[in-house]
Amino acid sequence: MKINVSPEKRTFIDVDSLTQWDTNIYQRFPMADKVPIRGLEPGPSGTWDSGFTTIWGTVLKEKDLFKMWYWGQPETPSYDVNPDLPFVCYAESEDGINWHKPDLKITGQNRYPGNNLLTLPGCCMGVVHGLPGTNSKYLMALIRYGVGLVPDVTDIPKNKIDDPSGTYIYASDDGLHWNMVTKLFSHGDWACLYADKETNRYLLYNKVGAMHGIISRRSAIVVQSEDGIHWEGYDGVRKWHECFVPDDYDDIIARQQGGLISEYYGVGVYRCGESLISVEDIFIVWPHLRQCFAQNPNGLCYFRLGFSHDGIIWRHPHGRPIWLTTGNPSEWDAGFMVPSSTFVEHNDELFLYYGGSRYDHGWSINPDFSLKKDIPLSDHRDTARVMMAKIKKDRFASLASTYKGYFDVDAEKRYGSVLYINCICRSSDASIRIAIAEKQGPYHGAIRKSDSLNGFSFDDCVPITTDSVSAPVRFKNKKISDIPVDLPLSLRVELNKSEIFGYEWKNE
Structure with a gap:
C-alpha cells in the first residue's frame, strides 16, 4: 500500500527539508479566523434539532455547492436518557456561509415534518468521495452509540442488528440514501474518515481508551483501506497502530491553562x-x-495542528502552538469545540467547520455521565452550534525574518516546469528572492555545491513583493524549465521583512 508522495508541494509546518539557515530565520504559527455562518441554528421547541446542532461530520464542495452532513439533536426529554441522541442531518449552501436545511422527505415525516434527516442510526464521523476501486460515490464512517432506534426516523429494518454499538462504514451513490458496508470495531465515540487521493487509500482515526501514568486518556488509533471494505492495522485490543496519544508535554500545556491533564477529543485531516x-x-x-x-x-x-509523512506517525511543530481557541463566556463556542473531518478548499481559502458548545464539557453531567438533576432540562436546549474558521490556503506555518534572513531547502529535483511560493510581503520594503543551486549529491540533507546555478542566483531572481498563495518565481534571463530534470537541487530563499509558507512545482 502506497503511503508516501513526492514533494511537488511543501508546507513549512514541516521543516524536515531544511539543510542550512541563519539566525534571522524563525517559524511563525498564525491562528485561524472565526467566521459567522447562518441557517444551521437549532429549530424551535419540538423539532428534530431543537436541542442543539454540531458537527463531527463533513462538508464537501462539489462544483459550486457545499454539502454538509452534521449532528442534530432534539431536546432532552428526561434525566434518565443518554445525553447523546444524535440524528444525521444534511444541509446545503452556495457560499459556505448561508446554509439551507432542505425538506428531504426521506424519513420522520409524521414525527418531524419538513425535516432534513437521514435514516442513519448514529453520528456521522466523516463523508468522503469514493476512491478508484470503490463501488460507490460516497463512503461514510458512522458511530452507533448503542441507544435505541427512534420510531419513524431510524427505526427501519436494515438498522436492526444484534450488536449495534461501534464504528461502521456506509456507502451511498447520492449522499442521502446509505447502506452499511462493514462494521470495524467497538471503541469510543468519535472518529475521522479521510480519503487520501494521493495514495489511493482511506484512513480512519478512531478514539480508544489508553493510559498515561495511572490516568485514563482519550487517544486514537488508525486503520487504512484501499476499498473501504477490507481494513488493515487492527487485530484486536492493543494490537493496533496508536497515533494520537497525549504525553507529559501535553500535560504541561494543560497545567499552563489551569487544567490537570490533556486528552484527544477529535481530529480532522487534510493533504x-x-x-x-x-x-x-x-x-x-x-x-x-x-x-x-x-x-x-x-x-x-483548543485546536492545534500536526503533520505526518505517512498518516500513521504524527508529529507537531515546536511548542505545539494553539491554532484555534474557545470563545469568550456566552459565545457559542465558549465551552468546547469539536472539528469536522477535513478542510474545505474555497477559492484561495480553507474552511474548517466545527461544533461549538456554549458550556464546558461536563457542565451538565455527573462523573458517571448521568445528567445532573439540579440543572433544569430547559437549560439543555440550544447549547451548541455549527461554526466555521478559515485561513488562507495552506498557511499553516511560515518561515519568516523581521530583517533579512536566508535558508536552504532540499528540493530533491525539479518536479515541474514552473515554481510558485505561498508568501506575504506586507510593506513596500519587503521582498523575497529565490536562488536555485545544485546539491552535492542526491541523498537527503545534502548541502549545495555552490551559491547557485548559472542564471539562477538571488540577483537573477525577479523580487517577489506580494501577498499571494501562489506567487510565480521568475528569473531575468532563464526559465526554470532550462534546469535538467534529474539534477539534485537546493532551493535558496532570501526573506526581507517577509514570510513564506511553502512552495509548489507545477507543469505549465
Missing part, C-alpha cells in the same frame, strides 16, 4: 503536498480525575 495536516482537538481536563478506566468528564479545549 497538503507531501504532508498530511491534522487538526487536533485537545481536551484540557479539570478536577476531578476518575480513578478507574473510564472517561474524565470536565474541562475546556
Whole structure:
C-alpha cells in the first residue's frame, strides 16, 4: 500500500527539508479566523434539532455547492436518557456561509415534518468521495452509540442488528440514501474518515481508551483501506497502530491553562503536498480525575495542528502552538469545540467547520455521565452550534525574518516546469528572492555545491513583493524549465521583512 508522495508541494509546518539557515530565520504559527455562518441554528421547541446542532461530520464542495452532513439533536426529554441522541442531518449552501436545511422527505415525516434527516442510526464521523476501486460515490464512517432506534426516523429494518454499538462504514451513490458496508470495531465515540487521493487509500482515526501514568486518556488509533471494505492495522485490543496519544508535554500545556491533564477529543485531516495536516482537538481536563478506566468528564479545549509523512506517525511543530481557541463566556463556542473531518478548499481559502458548545464539557453531567438533576432540562436546549474558521490556503506555518534572513531547502529535483511560493510581503520594503543551486549529491540533507546555478542566483531572481498563495518565481534571463530534470537541487530563499509558507512545482 502506497503511503508516501513526492514533494511537488511543501508546507513549512514541516521543516524536515531544511539543510542550512541563519539566525534571522524563525517559524511563525498564525491562528485561524472565526467566521459567522447562518441557517444551521437549532429549530424551535419540538423539532428534530431543537436541542442543539454540531458537527463531527463533513462538508464537501462539489462544483459550486457545499454539502454538509452534521449532528442534530432534539431536546432532552428526561434525566434518565443518554445525553447523546444524535440524528444525521444534511444541509446545503452556495457560499459556505448561508446554509439551507432542505425538506428531504426521506424519513420522520409524521414525527418531524419538513425535516432534513437521514435514516442513519448514529453520528456521522466523516463523508468522503469514493476512491478508484470503490463501488460507490460516497463512503461514510458512522458511530452507533448503542441507544435505541427512534420510531419513524431510524427505526427501519436494515438498522436492526444484534450488536449495534461501534464504528461502521456506509456507502451511498447520492449522499442521502446509505447502506452499511462493514462494521470495524467497538471503541469510543468519535472518529475521522479521510480519503487520501494521493495514495489511493482511506484512513480512519478512531478514539480508544489508553493510559498515561495511572490516568485514563482519550487517544486514537488508525486503520487504512484501499476499498473501504477490507481494513488493515487492527487485530484486536492493543494490537493496533496508536497515533494520537497525549504525553507529559501535553500535560504541561494543560497545567499552563489551569487544567490537570490533556486528552484527544477529535481530529480532522487534510493533504497538503507531501504532508498530511491534522487538526487536533485537545481536551484540557479539570478536577476531578476518575480513578478507574473510564472517561474524565470536565474541562475546556483548543485546536492545534500536526503533520505526518505517512498518516500513521504524527508529529507537531515546536511548542505545539494553539491554532484555534474557545470563545469568550456566552459565545457559542465558549465551552468546547469539536472539528469536522477535513478542510474545505474555497477559492484561495480553507474552511474548517466545527461544533461549538456554549458550556464546558461536563457542565451538565455527573462523573458517571448521568445528567445532573439540579440543572433544569430547559437549560439543555440550544447549547451548541455549527461554526466555521478559515485561513488562507495552506498557511499553516511560515518561515519568516523581521530583517533579512536566508535558508536552504532540499528540493530533491525539479518536479515541474514552473515554481510558485505561498508568501506575504506586507510593506513596500519587503521582498523575497529565490536562488536555485545544485546539491552535492542526491541523498537527503545534502548541502549545495555552490551559491547557485548559472542564471539562477538571488540577483537573477525577479523580487517577489506580494501577498499571494501562489506567487510565480521568475528569473531575468532563464526559465526554470532550462534546469535538467534529474539534477539534485537546493532551493535558496532570501526573506526581507517577509514570510513564506511553502512552495509548489507545477507543469505549465
